[in-house]
Amino acid sequence: MTSPLLHLDGVAMHYGTGSTAVNALVGVDLQVHHGELVAIMGASGSGKSTLLTIAGGLVRPTSGEVILAGQWLSQLSAGQLATLRRRTLGFVFQDFNLVPALTAIENVALPLELDGWKTKKARRAARDALGTVELAEQADRYPDDLSGGQQQRVAIARAVVGGRALILADEPTGALDSHTGEVVLRMLRSRVDQGAGGILVTHDARHAAWADRIVFLRDGRVVDQAEYAGVEHTLRAHRA
Amino acid sequence: MSVRQSLLTILEQGPCYGYQLRTEFERRTGGTWPLNIGQVYSTLDRLERDRLVERTGVGDEGQHYYEITDAGRDAVRLWLTSPVSRTGATRDELAIKLALAVTLPGVDVAAIIQTQRTATLRALQDLTRMKMTSDAPTSADDLAWSLVLESLIFTVEAEVRWLDHSESVLVRARANAAVAPRPVDGDATRRGRPSKATEEHAR
Incomplete structure (x- = not known):
């Protein structure tokens, strides 16, 4: 197997000291490959969000190593880390986090322009990315003129634009109704099937089931992993 | 599973024979609950005993056709309009x-x-x-x-x-x-x- 896009090796995160110390993550090992979607499940306070912020290089772990796209994050300066994040990672949040004063295409082009791309080239890439989430026709609309599901699809386009390889999604369906949530998951799944890697944090098993692997966290530890192995449900035989 | 009510409901659409009923049931439920043909015939026997269906004739290949009775139609209406009971604990x-x-x-x-x-x-x-x-x-x-x-x-x-x-x-x-x-x-x-x-x- 090729080297993973993301590798968390023995990652631990502790807050506070003495009697108030909290072990948010304890010895977590996790790999995400190209074309793989990994769901992280667990109760509130289990460490899901901490894991996502560490995977995204936003917070450095107390111990252990994070290797993103072949680079050891502990060895990068803050500036190098910011550049790597900008070029490799895309975040998708529960509340979309689009800039209201910018159109859909401007929102998607924004991270590329921040990275020094010329406006015209960035817009072209953004238009392509919006096409992949079937929103090319809404490119010039402002977020307020888009439905929640459409806004989240813009956020997915923004997360993958410019060849960024790893999507980190924090409860991306949390603010959407059941049907719209599924449309968004279908888009996320499709981006991953085309070669991106993804981490999907969710408390909803029905949504986690769209992933190739489901990792369960409790008290900062991985307690369970369910991997999709093409298990043949008896239904398949009946439907054949 | 309510095989009895399901078969009766399909029969309300018109007379059917055993294999036909099995095919219709499976087609309409996504093949999720395959039926044994023996189960279809034993169900038809009970429905006939309870006067909810009656045999109406024999097809070219010797298959028996069953037709719903008025009492059968009432039973279908009752089933479709009544909620499925959730008051008892199923054995899980x-x-x-x-x-x-x-x-x-x-x-x-x-x-x-x-x-x-x-x-x-x-x-x-x-x-x-x-x-x-x-x-x-x-x-x-x-x-x-x-x-x-x-x-x-x-x-x-x-x-x-x-x-x-x-x-x-x-x-x-x-x-x-x-x-x-x-x-x-x-x-x-x-x-x-x-x-x-x-x-x-x-x-």
Whole structure:
């Protein structure tokens, strides 16, 4: 197997000291490959969000190593880390986090322009990315003129634009109704099937089931992993 | 499963013979619950006994046709307009297993929950793959299948939630000695048939 896009090796995160110390993550090992979607499940306070912020290089772990796209994050300066994040990672949040004063295409082009791309080239890439989430026709609309599901699809386009390889999604369906949530998951799944890697944090098993692997966290530890192995449900035989 | 009501409901559309009924039932329920042909005929026998259907003739290949009676139509209407009863506890193997596990000493309940959750999540992933690869329904049969599939997905999801809940209840309960597991109650045997040794001891 090729080297993973993301590798968390023995990652631990502790807050506070003495009697108030909290072990948010304890010895977590996790790999995400190209074309793989990994769901992280667990109760509130289990460490899901901490894991996502560490995977995204936003917070450095107390111990252990994070290797993103072949680079050891502990060895990068803050500036190098910011550049790597900008070029490799895309975040998708529960509340979309689009800039209201910018159109859909401007929102998607924004991270590329921040990275020094010329406006015209960035817009072209953004238009392509919006096409992949079937929103090319809404490119010039402002977020307020888009439905929640459409806004989240813009956020997915923004997360993958410019060849960024790893999507980190924090409860991306949390603010959407059941049907719209599924449309968004279908888009996320499709981006991953085309070669991106993804981490999907969710408390909803029905949504986690769209992933190739489901990792369960409790008290900062991985307690369970369910991997999709093409298990043949008896239904398949009946439907054949 | 309500094979009896289902077959009767299909028969309301017109006379059918056994194999035809089986095909119609399976087609309309996404092939989710395959029927044994023997089960179809024994059900038809009971429906005939209860005067809800009657035999109307024999086809070219010797197959018996069944037709619904007026009493049968009333039974169909009653079934379709009445809610399915949810008041009794269905016998669920997993619930029984966990119930026994928390009361008996020496059983690792947490391990049972974890093993089950992994298996249940895999089943959920498999059902979800079927859903992912399903196109939007283009016929009533497709629509029926997608509803059946969603029903299975929601049921399996509920099991995952219940397992998570059970796990956290268990963690909290561990601090309370009153709910600790206990061995089989020796007193309970006195309520049953006395053993020979007990009878002799009583004399």
